[in-house]
Amino acid sequence: MMATLVTVLYIVAFGLFITGLMGLTGPKTAVRGNKIAALGMAVAVVATLLRVENNWPLIVVGLILGTAVGIPSARRVKMTAMPQMVALFNGVGGGAVALIAWSEFRTSGGFADTATYVAAASVFAALIGSVSFWGSLIAFGKLQEILPGRPIGFGKRQQPVNLLMLVAAVACAVLAGLGGASQAWMILLLVFAAVLGVMVVLPIGGADMPVVISLLNALTGLSAAAAGVALGNTAMIVAGMIVGASGSILTNQMALAMNRTVPAIVAGGFGGGGVLPGAG
Amino acid sequence: MDSGSLLANVAILVLAGFVGFAVISKVPNTLHTPLMSGTNAIHGIVLLGGLVVLGELRDPSVLDSVILVVAIAFGTINIVGGFLVTDRMLGMFKPRASRERAGEKGDA
Numbered sequence: 001m002m003a004t005l006v007t008v009l010y011i012v013a014f015g016l017f018i019t020g021l022m023g024l025t026g027p028k029t030a031v032r033g034n035k036i037a038a039l040g041m042a043v044a045v046v047a048t049l050l051r052v053e054n055n056w057p058l059i060v061v062g063l064i065l066g067t068a069v070g071i072p073s074a075r076r077v078k079m080t081a082m083p084q085m086v087a088l089f090n091g092v093g094g095g096a097v098a099l100i101a102w103s104e105f106r107t108s109g110g111f112a113d114t115a116t117y118v119a120a121a122s123v124f125a126a127l128i129g130s131v132s133f134w135g136s137l138i139a140f141g142k143l144q145e146i147l148p149g150r151p152i153g154f155g156k157r158q159q160p161v162n163l164l165m166l167v168a169a170v171a172c173a174v175l176a177g178l179g180g181a182s183q184a185w186m187i188l189l190l191v192f193a194a195v196l197g198v199m200v201v202l203p204i205g206g207a208d209m210p211v212v213i214s215l216l217n218a219l220t221g222l223s224a225a226a227a228g229v230a231l232g233n234t235a236m237i238v239a240g241m242i243v244g245a246s247g248s249i250l251t252n253q254m255a256l257a258m259n260r261t262v263p264a265i266v267a268g269g270f271g272g273g274g275v276l277p278g279a280g
Numbered sequence: 281m282d283s284g285s286l287l288a289n290v291a292i293l294v295l296a297g298f299v300g301f302a303v304i305s306k307v308p309n310t311l312h313t314p315l316m317s318g319t320n321a322i323h324g325i326v327l328l329g330g331l332v333v334l335g336e337l338r339d340p341s342v343l344d345s346v347i348l349v350v351a352i353a354f355g356t357i358n359i360v361g362g363f364l365v366t367d368r369m370l371g372m373f374k375p376r377a378s379r380e381r382a383g384e385k386g387d388a
Contacts, residue, residue: 021304025305082365089362096326100329217316231333
C-alpha cells in the first residue's frame with residue numbers, strides 16, 4: 001500500500017519535473033518552470049520519507065544541516081558570482097552520489113553477494129560522482145579566483161596523464177565491483193577519480209568554465225541515474241537521466257554559442273583564446 | 281530486485297534520456313545559465329539515495345552514519361541552493377527590458 005503511494009507520488013514528481021524543465025526553456029515561463037520543478041522535488045522527497053524506517057534523527061540532522069548551509073549561501077551570493085555557486089552546488093551533488101555508492105559498498109560488505117548490475121552501477125556512480133565533485137571544486141576555485149584562472153597543467157603530457165588516471169580509476173572500479181571485500185579498492189577508486197577530476201579541469205581557462213560546469217552537471221545527472229539503477233529507485237533514474245541528457249545538449253549549445261567545441265575545451269590548455277584547435 | 285524490474289528500470293532510463301533530449305531542443309542563449317542551474321537543482325534527487333540507504337539501515341556504524349548524513353546534507357544543499365539560485369537568476373528577467381539585462385548576465 002505504502003509502496004503504491006510512493007510510486008504514484010514519484011509519477012506526479014516526474015510530471016512536475018518535465019513540465020518545469022519545459023518552462024525553463026522559455027523566457028516567459030522560466031520563473032514558473034523553476035517553481036514547478038522545485039515542487040516536484042518536494043513531492044519526491046516527501047514520498048521517499050514515507051518509506052524511511054530507521055535512523056530518523058540522523059536523517060533530520062542531515063536535512064537540517066543541508067538547509068542551514070544551502071539557503072544562506074544561495075541568498076547571499078552576488079549575481080556576478082552565480083556561475084561558481086552553481087559549480088559548488090553541482091559538486092556537492094556529485095559528492096553525495098560518491099558517498100552513497102561508498103556506503104552501499106560498506107553496508108553490503110563488498111559487492112560479492114550483490115547482482116552484477118548493482119555493483120556495476122554503483123562503481124560507475126562512485127567514479128563519475130567523485131570526478132564531478134573534485135572537478136566542480138576546481139571550477140569553483142578558478143571562478144572565485146582562489147586558484148589562478150589561467151590554464152595550469154603539463155602541456156602536451158596532460159592527456160596521457162589524464163588517461164592513466166582514468167585507467168587506474170576504472171581498474172579499481174572493476175576490482176571493487178568484482179566483489180573484493182577490501183574497501184581499499186573502493187577508496188582508491190574515489191581517489192583516482194578525484195585526481196582525474198582535478199587534472200581535467202585545472203588546465204581549462206576561466207572563459208570556458210561555464211561549459212565545463214555544464215558538462216560536470218550532465219555527468220552528475222548520469223551518476224545520479226546510475227545510483228538510481230543500483231538502488232532500484234525510479235525517481236532517481238528519471239530525474240538523473242533527464243538531467244544527463246538535457247545537460248549534454250545544453251553543454252553542446254553553450255560551447256557552440258562561444259564558437260567552441262566540447263572536445264576542444266576539455267582537451268584544455270587553450271582556455272580564453274580564440275583559436276579553435278583541430279580536436280574533434 | 282529481480283531481473284524483470286531491472287529491465288523495466290532500463291526501459292525507464294532510456295525513455296527518460298529521450299525526454300531529456302526532447303525537452304531541450306532549442307534554448308535562447310540568455311537562458312543557458314539559468315537552465316544549467318535548474319537542471320543542476322534537479323539532480324539533487326540524489327538526496328533520495330541517501331534517504332533510502334540510511335532509512336533502511338539497522339544500527340549503522342559511526343562511519344556509515346557520518347558518510348550518509350554528509351551525503352544527505354550535500355543532496356539537500358544541492359536541491360535547496362540550486363532552486364533558490366535559479367530563482368534569483370530568473371528574477372533578473374522579470375523587470376522590463378529583460379532581454380538587455382539578461383544579455384549582460386549571459387556574459388558574466
